[in-house]
Amino acid sequence: MEGKLPDSPPPAPWQITWPYGYPQAVDSAGSVAAPLLAGFSVTLLGIAIASSTDMRWANEAMAVLATAAAVLLFAVQAAFNAKRWMVTPADLLAWWPRPEVEPGMEQLHVWQAQHKKEHDKWAAWFRWSYNFGLILLLLGVAVCLVPPPVGTNSSRWLACGIAGGTALAEAGWVLLSWRAERRATKKARDGD
Numbered sequence: 762m763e764g765k766l767p768d769s770p771p772p773a774p775w776q777i778t779w780p781y782g783y784p785q786a787v788d789s790a791g792s793v794a795a796p797l798l799a800g801f802s803v804t805l806l807g808i809a810i811a812s813s814t815d816m817r818w819a820n821e822a823m824a825v826l827a828t829a830a831a832v833l834l835f836a837v838q839a840a841f842n843a844k845r846w847m848v849t850p851a852d853l854l855a856w857w858p859r860p861e862v863e864p865g866m867e868q869l870h871v872w873q874a875q876h877k878k879e880h881d882k883w884a885a886w887f888r889w890s891y892n893f894g895l896i897l898l899l900l901g902v903a904v905c906l907v908p909p910p911v912g913t914n915s916s917r918w919l920a921c922g923i924a925g926g927t928a929l930a931e932a933g934w935v936l937l938s939w940r941a942e943r944r945a946t947k948k949a950r951d952g953d
Contacts, residue, residue, distance in 0.1 A: 791840020899928035
């Protein structure tokens with residue numbers, strides 16, 4: 762029917778990242794924080810191996826720390842892959858200054874959407890592995906700090922409790938952030 766408005770607006774030509782600074786946050790955390798935390802996990806693992814007689818649960822601590830290091834190294838790789846796929850409309854327009862000639866604006870929109878989809882996939886893998894690796898690292902620190910069964914050391918128990926509590930707080934923070942982001946994304950998508 763002529764003159765009838767479409768039921769839904771056409772898709773935006775450029776795919777927008779939400780929140781706007783998310784690609785930069787992934788790049789920063791993946792190139793600075795994750796490698797440092799992975800290195801710290803490996804260092805603490807070495808200390809746990811050398812000091813295993815002073816630990817109550819040395820083998821368990823080593824397993825948790827080795828897993829934390831592996832997961833954090835995966836986070837570094839995921840951030841690298843996310844960075845490979847990050848392209849902005851400005852990047853495309855700089856590379857193709859005359860899109861009306863070749864390859865065409867529609868093709869630039871398609872390429873940018875494909876790149877955003879891949880970036881978002883790898884960024885999600887980064888976020889999952891970074892958060893999980895950090896929680897494992899904190900748990901590994903807590904397990905390392907459990908004093909041996911001989912004698913009591915209230916300061917060491919306090920340090921163990923602080924590390925374990927921090928791991929629980931981080932897990933809670935991750936869950937709350939995830940829920941808040943889902944609500945904000947839904948709100949932005951619904952236009953509220």
